[in-house]
Amino acid sequence: MASPDKVAAVAELVDEFRESNGAVLTEYRGLTVKQLQELRRALGEHARYAVAKNTLTKLAAQQADIEFPEELLTGPTAIAFITGDVVEAAKGLRDFAKENKTLVIKGGFLDGKVLQPDEIKKLADLESREVLLAKLAGGMKASIAGAAGLFNAPLAQAARLLAALQAKAEADPSVLAPAIGTAAPVAAE
16 A cells, blocks of 8 residues: 555656646756756756656656656656746756766657657757747748738839829820820721
């Protein structure tokens, strides 16, 4: 029979898995308490880093309908639960792992899909959500401005044509004379 502490720990992990956009499993062996605090700061404000027992993590993942490969749950495991920008947290993990070789990124999941360590590193290479949204907005603004210019072009061309015709008529009033009410003579054949 499971102890109440273990049942509560599993329930907490289940909630974390269900409320997270993704999670990254790491091996933290050899990191000091100070380094773990630095890692938590590097992950950003929308991620929570927690040390968890593998057996409890496995039970919680099963209850949350997440299937991890067995190799992810070997050795000392800590989990970065990500509720916000996944790219920001992946960058924090990647950068911290570069400086601290003892941190090993084992893998994780994102929106129910299992991720390998190299896929997490690819996520870290992406630009942040805010930058991507800004680029998208800039591209959309440019497209709209181009469309507005395209729709405005015929009107501007017609206005220039009328202005040229007016200038020509002021210089030579006979240009408009046939169009004012007299029919042009029909050429005899």
